[in-house]
Amino acid sequence: MESSGTVKKLAEELQKLPGIGRKTAERLVFALLKSKNGMALSLSKALTDLYEKVKLCGICGGITETEPCAICASTRRDPEIICVVEQPLDIALLERTGTFNGTYHVLGGTLSPLDGIGPESLRIEQLINRLKEGKVREVIVATNPTTDGEATALYLAKALRPCGIKISRIARGVPVGSDLEYVDEITLIKSIEGRREI
C-alpha cells in the first residue's frame, strides 16, 4: 500500500493490538477509507468513549462505567464469595456461564518473578483489605492453570490463610497450560462447581 503519513500512523497503531499484523492493519485502514457511512468517525467516537468513560472498578478491578461496577453494587449478588481472576476479561467469561453469583476480584496478572512481577504488582493488598471487612466466607481462586497461575494460587492460599476463611481453587476441568479465554462454557461451569479447598 502506498501510504500517506496518516494512513501509516493508523496502521502502526492498529498493529499494536493483539492478533493484528501489518497486512491486517493495512486492510482495516483501507476498509475505513472506503466506507461511505462515516465508519472512521463512529469508530473514533467509540474509541474516545472507551478512553474517557470506561475505567476499572475501585472494589473489584473489573471494567466499568460506574463506580462501583454493577456486580459490586448489586444486592442480588452474594458478597460472601469472591472469585479471584487474573484479568477483567475473565469476569465477562465467567458471567457468560451464569453459574456464579458471588463477586469478583481482579489481580491484574499473575506472579512472574522472571518478568519482575511480584505480589506488590498485583491487587493482593486490596483483596486482603476486602477480606478484613469480615463479610467474606470463601475465596475461589480462578487464575489460569498455567505455571504462573498455579504459583499465584499457592501464594494466595498462603497469604490469605491468616484471614481464616475457606480458600478454594477451580477444578482441573480447565486444561493445564491454557487460558480461561479458550475454555468452553461447560468446562468453565464444571471447574467452578468442582472447586476444591486449598
Ligand SMILES: [Zn+2]
Ligand atoms: Zn466491581
